[in-house]
Amino acid sequence: MFELTRDTVEPKARGAARWLIERGVNAGDRIAVVAENVPEFVPFTLGALRTGIVPVLVNVHLSSDEQARIIADADPKLVVDEFPEASGTADLADVPLGRPMHYTSGTTGLAKGVWSGVFDEDDADALVADERDLWAAEPGDTVLVCSPLYHSAPHRIAISALMAGARVLVFEHFDADEIARAFVRERVTGAFLVPTHLRRLLAAGLKAPHARRVLHAGEPCPEALKREALDVFPSGTLFEFYGATEGQFTLCSPDEWLERPGTVGRARAGRELSIRNGLIYVKPPSFARWEYWRDPEKTKTAWQDGGFTVGDHGRLDEGGYLFIEGRREDLIISGGVNVYPAEVERVLETHPGVVEAAVFGAPDEAFGQRVCAAIVGEADPDELRMWARERLPGSHTPKTIIRVDALPRTATGKIRRSDLTSRQA
Secondary structure (H helix, E strand, O other): OEEEOHHHHHHHHHHHHHHHHHOOOOOOOEEEEOOOOOOOHHHHHHHHHOOOOEEEEOOOOOOHHHHHHHHHHHOOOEEEOOOOOOOOOOOOOOOOOOOOEEEEEOOOOOEEEEEOOOOOHHHHHHHHHHHHHHHOOOOOOEEEEOOOOOOHHHHHHHHHHHHOOOEEEEOOOOOHHHHHHHHHHOOOOEEEEOHHHHHHHHHOOOOOOOOOEEEEOOOOOOHHHHHHHHHHOOOOOEEEEEEOOOOEEEEEOHHHHHHOOOOOEEEOOOOEEEEEOOEEEEEOOHHHOOEEOOOHHHHHHHEEOOEEOOOEEEEEOOOOOEEEEEEHHHOEEEOOEEEOHHHHHHHHOOOOOEEEEEEEEEEEOOOEEEEEEEEEEOOOHHHHHHHHHOOOOHHHOOOEEEEOOOOOEOOOOOEOHHHHHHHHO
C-alpha cells in the first residue's frame, strides 16, 4: 500500500509534464501507459492530463500481442512502461483537460478506444464537478483504491479524491484481510469496490465505521450480497452506479435500492435515460461526449439523437429507475431465443445452496448454443436444474450446471465467461 496526497503529487505531476514536453509531446497527443499500481502512476497521468496530453491506459494483463495491437492503434507519441525520475517543473492547468483513453471490448472481442479529446475550460471544470458529485470526496477524507489504476473507475476516484484535497491509499494488489484492516486503521471514508471485493471483504470480517461514500459497480451484485453489505456499512453510505468505459448512466442510493431491489438507480445529474428497442440509451452533458477512436461507423451506430448505448438491455419503471436485463456481450442465442445470463443468474442465486452463479453459452449442434451455468456452493447440480425449471422458461433453464470452487474473474472482478465456455466446448 502507498499513500498519495495533493501536496506530494503536485510537484511530481509538474515534473512529469516537464519531462513529456521536453520530449515533444504536446496537448492533444497520446501517450501509452503500461504499468501496475505504483506510486508514480497517478502523478504521471495527472501531469499529462493537466497539460492536455491524453494517457492511453493499457491493461498489463493482456497478452503481448493484444497490448501491441492497442498501442499501434492508439498511435501514441511515447510508450511509458517505466516511469522516469522527472525533475524540473511545468505550468499546469488547475484541472484535468480531458479523460484518459481506455480500450473496451465489444461483442466481437476487438478492443476499441474511447476518445474524448481535449476539453475547453468550461467542460474541464464541469467534468471535475461531475466526478466530485459521484465520488463525494472532501478535504481530510481518506479514499481507498484496491483495483488496477489502468481501469477507468479506480483511476477516476483517485484523481477526483486528490483534486478534492483527500488522502488516497492505493493497494498494489487486492488483499481482503489487509484491506479490511485498513478500513478501520486508516479511517477510510470512501472507496470503489466491485461485488467480488464486497464478498471477500465481508468474509474477512469487514468493519467500516468511518465510511461516508463507498460505491460499487462493474457487474451485477446479487441481492443477498447487497443486503449483507448494507448491514455492514453505516446507513446511507453504500451507493451503486451503472456505467461503462464510454460514460456514466445512473447512481443509486441505499434507500433507493431498498425501495426497489435490483435497480441501479436513476439518471445521474445532467443526463437523460431512455429505452429504445430494449436498449439503454443515455443523453450525456457536453463534456461527456466521446467517439470510438478512428472508427466513425461504430461511433455512428452507438449514438442516436444525442444519446449513446453500449448495447445493454434494460427497462425503466414509472419512477425512472433503471433495471438491467442483460448485457449484449453476454447474450446467448439458444434455438433462436435470446437468453441474457443476468436474468438466469438472479434466479439461481436465490437458491439457498448457491453462493454465486455465472451463466454462459456453449456450442450446441442442435440449438446453436446451450445455456450452461457454473455455481459456487453446495447445491446439487441435478436438483438445482429441476428447481430452476420450475422458475424459468425451458429455453432459459441451464442444460448443464457445474460446481466450481471460484468463478474465473478479471482483475476488476468481472466474470470471464469465455473461460467457462471453453470448458464446455
